[in-house]
Amino acid sequence: MKVFMAQDLLKTNAGMAERNRGIFTRHKILTINLISSPGAGKTTLLENMLDILAGELNIAVIEGDIYTSRDAERLENKGVEVIQINTAGACHLDAGMIAGVLKELPLEKLDMIVIENVGNLVCPAEFDLGEDFKVAVLSVSEGSDKPAKYPLIFRQSRASIINKIDLIPYTDFQLEQVIDEIKDINGYLEIFPVSATKGDGMGAWISWIRDMQKGKSRSVGE
Amino acid sequence: MHELALVRGILEAVLEQAETYQIKKIEKVKIVVGEMTSAMPEALQFAFEVLSRDTSAREAVLEIENRPVKLICRDCHLVFTPEGLKYSCPQCISSRTDILEGRELFVEYFEGE
Numbered sequence: 281m282k283v284f285m286a287q288d289l290l291k292t293n294a295g296m297a298e299r300n301r302g303i304f305t306r307h308k309i310l311t312i313n314l315i316s317s318p319g320a321g322k323t324t325l326l327e328n329m330l331d332i333l334a335g336e337l338n339i340a341v342i343e344g345d346i347y348t349s350r351d352a353e354r355l356e357n358k359g360v361e362v363i364q365i366n367t368a369g370a371c372h373l374d375a376g377m378i379a380g381v382l383k384e385l386p387l388e389k390l391d392m393i394v395i396e397n398v399g400n401l402v403c404p405a406e407f408d409l410g411e412d413f414k415v416a417v418l419s420v421s422e423g424s425d426k427p428a429k430y431p432l433i434f435r436q437s438r439a440s441i442i443n444k445i446d447l448i449p450y451t452d453f454q455l456e457q458v459i460d461e462i463k464d465i466n467g468y469l470e471i472f473p474v475s476a477t478k479g480d481g482m483g484a485w486i487s488w489i490r491d492m493q494k495g496k497s498r499s500v501g502e
Numbered sequence: 503m504h505e506l507a508l509v510r511g512i513l514e515a516v517l518e519q520a521e522t523y524q525i526k527k528i529e530k531v532k533i534v535v536g537e538m539t540s541a542m543p544e545a546l547q548f549a550f551e552v553l554s555r556d557t558s559a560r561e562a563v564l565e566i567e568n569r570p571v572k573l574i575c576r577d578c579h580l581v582f583t584p585e586g587l588k589y590s591c592p593q594c595i596s597s598r599t600d601i602l603e604g605r606e607l608f609v610e611y612f613e614g615e
Contacts, residue, residue: 282613283611285515285609287515290607465589467596
């Protein structure tokens with residue numbers, strides 16, 4: 281006997297993600313999933329974003345790490361709600377983990393949630409958390425071959441940040457070539473070369489986030 | 503990546519359905535794995551072998567169909583297989599392309615009695 285199923289193997293996560301998505305849409309909260317290799321500068325980027333935006337928008341951060349709450353501690357005095365999820369081994373956040381912490385957040389008041397995923401360019405690309413979009417953060421010190429080595433994350437993202445551009449003079453990083461390669465993989469990506477520590481390029485990135493948030497706040501809730 | 507978790511999901515779904523149809527022995531499970539997913543066929547086979555041991559799928563064959571990546575151009579509607587990582591349209595050079603196939607990860611059917 282043959283039984284046809286067409287059962288998606290990531291069904292459980294997909295279901296949870298849609299549930300999360302519904303909650304974010306209902307409350308008009310722009311939700312971003314920040315993904316990168318370890319050390320690309322996600323937390324520093326966030327620190328700088330929050331310095332600028334925490335005064336004008338109500339933001340919450342969900343931090344994902346295998347162990348420690350060091351990233352959450354760095355963000356403590358930025359005037360935002362921070363929740364740390366320790367996966368204790370899992371190499372990515374999944375929709376269930378996010379669903380589990382949503383009740384800790386003042387959803388009716390929030391304008392934006394930034395999810396800082398576990399440092400990993402591979403697995404987080406596969407797992408929908410219910411976010412509005414993923415942002416792939418790449419840093420100059422990782423070399424020019426990363427888009428070719430990790431095409432899925434660039435395909436799945438809406439924006440890509442190339443961080444640490446202040447280091448370009450000290451490396452053989454080929455910025456134009458990398459931008460071209462990323463565009464080859466995904467022509468829809470918005471690309472932002474920045475230095476989170478020095479501030480270069482951050483204006484364009486913040487401006488774009490502001491636009492995305494305005495768009496979300498005007499969207500029709502459920 | 504996560505082939506063990508994926509295979510656990512496959513077995514759970516298949517065994518549940520098998521019970522509904524009163525199938526006592528599963529002989530074959532067919533899954534479709536897109537080229538662009540991070541699931542490796544060898545690891546899926548290994549995980550299936552290990553996890554099915556104490557179940558009615560212990561002698562089942564896991565058939566894996568790989569689906570290569572196929573894209574469609576939004577502008578000229580060409581359906582094409584990308585060369586390497588060039589996901590832009592080879593015909594009209596547009597970078598507005600969508601993935602048609604290659605992201606699948608599902609159980610198509612199983613056989614047993």
